[in-house]
Amino acid sequence: MDGTAGRINAAVAAAAGQPLLVQSFAEWREAARELLAFEIAPHTVKWITHEGGGDLFSAAPQPQPAPAVASATAPAIGTADAIPVLNPRKANPTLHLPRKLMDMLQSAACCRVADRWAFLYRVVWRWQHGDQVVMSAADEDGSRLHAMVKAVHREEHDMHAYIRFRERPEEAGAPRFVAWFEPSHDVLPQVAQHFVSRMGRISWMIATPDASVLWDGATLHNTGPLMSSSADLDDPGEALWLTYYRSIFNPARLNAQLLQSHIPSRFWKNLPEGAVVPEMISQAANGARRTGQAEAVGQRRGTTIAITPAQAQPQREAPSTLDQCRRCELWQHATQAVGGEGPKQARIMLVGEQPGDQEDLAGQPFVGPAGQLLDAALADAGLDRRTVYLTNAVKHFKWEPRGKRRLHKTPAQREVEACAYWLDQELAQVRPDVIVALGSTALKAVLGTSHAVLKDTLGQPIRHNGRWVVTVYHPSFILRVPDDAAKKNAMAVMVDGLKLAQQLAAGQGPAPPAP
Structure with missing residues (x-):
C-alpha cells in the first residue's frame, strides 16, 4: 500500500466497515499511518489476521481489487454502492512516536492476543492526540502494553534457554x-x-x-x-548428555518447587533431561539429598595417599546428632533419622525395631498404623503414652520398593549393631527402670546378642545391666496376623507385658536376683 491511492483505499475500507487484514507488524504500521491520516477512530476499525492467528512468516494474501476513489458526488453512505468521501488531514502523514514506544509496539505485536492490532492502534491513536500517559504502566492501556511486552520478552528468554x-x-x-x-x-x-x-x-x-x-x-x-x-527428532549422542546431566545433579541443592516455577511444565516434554529429572527428584527425597553429591560419587573409596604422621589430620569425632550419622548405609535411602520421644527421665522405655514409612516422613516414632495399635494397647494396660519413652533399635527406615510403595525390610544384624551407639546414649540419658522390647530385633538390640529368642522370653522378665527387660510382640506383627483369634491372643500378650512393666517399675514384681 504505497502512495495516496493506497492510503485512501485502506481508509475507505475501514470507514465502510470492511475488516482490515493484517499479518505482520510492517503491514499494521502502514495501515495505522493511513487511518490516522484520515482521522479514523479506533472503535470504527475492525482488524483481522489470517487463520492460525499469529505466524509472522506466512505468505501474504493475494491482493484484492481496490475500491474506487471517492468523488465529491459519491452516493450517500448506506446505499449498496456507497463509498465514503474522505478528506486527508495531511498529504503525507507522519507518525511522531518516540523510539521507546515503537520498540514496545513492535514487541507487543508478537503477543498472541486476539485484539492485538486493534489495541496497538488505540495506543497510537491516543499518543497522536496528545494522550502521552498511554506509555505509563499506571494507565490501563499502558499497563496492558507493558504486560504484553514483558510476556514476549519472557518467551524469547525461554526459547533461548529451553x-x-x-x-x-x-x-x-x-x-x-x-x-x-x-x-x-x-x-x-x-x-x-x-x-x-x-x-x-x-x-x-x-x-x-x-x-x-x-x-x-x-x-x-x-x-x-x-x-x-x-x-x-533422534540424536544418538543424547545418551551422553543425559549421563553428564546426571553427574552434575546435586541433590543437596535441589529445590523442587523453585525448579518447577522456573521451568514451566510445557517445556519438560521437549527437553531430553525431562525424562530423568522426576527420577532424580524422587531419589533426592528418599535420602540422596543428604549426600551433597551424586550417590555414585559418594560411594567411591578414592585413592590412598601416603603422608607423614605430622601431616595427618586428627581423627574425626563421632557424630553428635542423628542427622550426621553415617555408621551404616541406611541413611542413604531414608528421608531422615527418627530419634526417641518422651520424658527424659521416664521409668519405662519402649524399644521397637525401626521407623516405618510414615515415621520416616514425619520424623517421629510410632505415628503410623503400628503406632495406633500401640496406643490402644497402652490404653488397655492403663499406661499413659506421655509417661513412657518411645524409641527404636535402628533409627533409619530400611525399605524395598514395591510398585509405588515402600515396604518394610528387616534390618541386618550389622545395622542393629551400628545403631547401638545411639540406643546406648538414650539408655544412659533416660536411665529407665524397665525396658519393653517390642519384637525380636529390639530384644537382640537391648541384650546385645544375636541369639535371643522371642518366644522364650514372652511373659518372663529378664534382669539385664541393672534393669528389667520385658518382651512383647511388635505392633506391626499383630497387624499382619491373619487369624482373628491369633490376633486377639497376640494383643493380650502385649497388654499383659505392659501391665507387667508397670508393676516392675513400681517395685511390685519379683525381687531382683542376688548379685
Whole structure:
C-alpha cells in the first residue's frame, strides 16, 4: 500500500466497515499511518489476521481489487454502492512516536492476543492526540502494553534457554542440528537472529507448529511448518548428555518447587533431561539429598595417599546428632533419622525395631498404623503414652520398593549393631527402670546378642545391666496376623507385658536376683 491511492483505499475500507487484514507488524504500521491520516477512530476499525492467528512468516494474501476513489458526488453512505468521501488531514502523514514506544509496539505485536492490532492502534491513536500517559504502566492501556511486552520478552528468554538442538547423522545432510519448540508468542524471528549470531556457519533449523527457520550457514530461510512434534527428532549422542546431566545433579541443592516455577511444565516434554529429572527428584527425597553429591560419587573409596604422621589430620569425632550419622548405609535411602520421644527421665522405655514409612516422613516414632495399635494397647494396660519413652533399635527406615510403595525390610544384624551407639546414649540419658522390647530385633538390640529368642522370653522378665527387660510382640506383627483369634491372643500378650512393666517399675514384681 504505497502512495495516496493506497492510503485512501485502506481508509475507505475501514470507514465502510470492511475488516482490515493484517499479518505482520510492517503491514499494521502502514495501515495505522493511513487511518490516522484520515482521522479514523479506533472503535470504527475492525482488524483481522489470517487463520492460525499469529505466524509472522506466512505468505501474504493475494491482493484484492481496490475500491474506487471517492468523488465529491459519491452516493450517500448506506446505499449498496456507497463509498465514503474522505478528506486527508495531511498529504503525507507522519507518525511522531518516540523510539521507546515503537520498540514496545513492535514487541507487543508478537503477543498472541486476539485484539492485538486493534489495541496497538488505540495506543497510537491516543499518543497522536496528545494522550502521552498511554506509555505509563499506571494507565490501563499502558499497563496492558507493558504486560504484553514483558510476556514476549519472557518467551524469547525461554526459547533461548529451553531449545535443545539434536544432531542429525552426517549422511542426512543439512541442516546438521534440528530443534523443536512450541512458543506461546510469535518470537521465532527474534530468536532466529540470536542463534544466527551464536551458531556461526553451522547449519541448523528451528521448527514450530506454525513456522520454521533454516540457517544454511550464510542465509536465513523462513518457511511454513515442516515438523509436527519433537518425536521426529533422534540424536544418538543424547545418551551422553543425559549421563553428564546426571553427574552434575546435586541433590543437596535441589529445590523442587523453585525448579518447577522456573521451568514451566510445557517445556519438560521437549527437553531430553525431562525424562530423568522426576527420577532424580524422587531419589533426592528418599535420602540422596543428604549426600551433597551424586550417590555414585559418594560411594567411591578414592585413592590412598601416603603422608607423614605430622601431616595427618586428627581423627574425626563421632557424630553428635542423628542427622550426621553415617555408621551404616541406611541413611542413604531414608528421608531422615527418627530419634526417641518422651520424658527424659521416664521409668519405662519402649524399644521397637525401626521407623516405618510414615515415621520416616514425619520424623517421629510410632505415628503410623503400628503406632495406633500401640496406643490402644497402652490404653488397655492403663499406661499413659506421655509417661513412657518411645524409641527404636535402628533409627533409619530400611525399605524395598514395591510398585509405588515402600515396604518394610528387616534390618541386618550389622545395622542393629551400628545403631547401638545411639540406643546406648538414650539408655544412659533416660536411665529407665524397665525396658519393653517390642519384637525380636529390639530384644537382640537391648541384650546385645544375636541369639535371643522371642518366644522364650514372652511373659518372663529378664534382669539385664541393672534393669528389667520385658518382651512383647511388635505392633506391626499383630497387624499382619491373619487369624482373628491369633490376633486377639497376640494383643493380650502385649497388654499383659505392659501391665507387667508397670508393676516392675513400681517395685511390685519379683525381687531382683542376688548379685
